[in-house]
Amino acid sequence: MNIQSKALSKKFGSFYALHDVNLSLEEDKIYGLLGKNGAGKTTLMHLMAGHLLPTSGDILLNGSSPFNNRAITKDVCLINESSNFKRRLKVKDILYIASQFYPNWSADTAERLLKQFNLKPKLNTKGLSKGMESALGIIIGLSSRAKVTILDEPYIGLDASARYTFYDILLEEYEAYPRTIILSTHLIDEVSNLFEEVMILKEGSLLLHEPADELIEKSLHISGKKEVVDAFCEGKHILGVKEMMGRKTANLFDENLSIEEAVSMGLEAERMTIQDITVHLSGSEEELSHA
Incomplete structure (x- = not known):
């Protein structure tokens, strides 16, 4: 199921949570939706899931609006950071209700994941x-096998071991039953190797949408003598610099940034991580100066 937004905006009172967002997402890919708190990520995900109406513009799944459209929403599963179910039912009841909503529901996956996470079916969710x-x-998100599965910080409260178990299971399920997965996270370094494409929002606008490997290839972290760093940086897009005791480091984001060229000038050079790129592109100059 492909997803398109056209001049998509969402306003709450006088505040624009999203402004003029144009996106085109192909089916059966894993997307990272990144940005600071308040960037508009959750609003975009709720629009995709049909939980909100745009203020202006369009959000379309396979060419149709998801809002109040059961033909579309049965194939979309949004798992929020919290409040995904009523706190007065047992685990098995929650899973039964979910199985009735999602036509591709996998009872085998649900049973396997209950055991994986040591979650008892008769536990009261309260x-x-x-x-x-x-x-x-x-468990609901992955067992739904929804054509579009949207996960908004889904691992809050899980320890590191459980989070890495989740990442492994996510990849296994994706390979066994391909679907469009949109994952919003602040623990980017932990999961970025899963991303095929990355979207970064900043203050309600789409900052970029690129394949993950191309995004990394546009970045460069260099360090060395101040004058050499300055010479290499001339005419390039600088994300941030630091100086200490005659040495300088710089983060760059531009086309055709060559590690070999930097090394030939006597600099240390390496590609930046997606997390570092996101922090530097989406942060303000004041924030970065204290980073």
């Missing part, structure tokens, strides 16, 4: 810890 609540949300 007594779930934050980690257990997150695990249940993940």
Whole structure:
């Protein structure tokens, strides 16, 4: 199921959570949706899931609006950071309700993941810890096998071991049953190797949308003598610089940034991580000066 937004804007009162966002997402890819808190990520995901109406512009899944459209929303599963289900039912009841909503539901996947996360079907959801609540949300998201599966910080409360288990399971499920997966996260370094494409939002606008490998190839972190760094940086897009005791480091984002050229000038050079790129592109100059 492909997703397109055309001049998409969403306003709450006088505040624009999203402004003039144009996106085109192909089906059966894993997308990273990144940006600071308040950048508009959650609003965009709720628009995709048909939970909100745009103020202006369009959000279309396979050419149709998802809002109040069961023919579309049955194939879209949005798992939020929290509040994904009523806190008065048992785990098995929540899973039964989900199985009735999603036509591609996999009972085998749900049963396997319950065991993987050590979650008992007869537990009352009112007594779930934050980690257990997150695990249940993940189980619903992956077992739904929805054509569009949207995960908004789905692992809050999970320890590191459980998070890496989730990443492994996510990849296994994607390979077994391809679908469009949109993952919003602040723990970018942990999961960035899963991203095929990356979208970065900043203050409600789409800053970029690129294949993950191309994004990394446009970045460069260099360090060395101040005058040499300055010479290499001339005419290039600089994301940030730091100086200490005659040495200088710089983060660059531009076309045709060559590690070999930097090394030939006596500089240390390496590509930046997607997390570093996101932080530097989406942060303000004041924030970066204290980073």
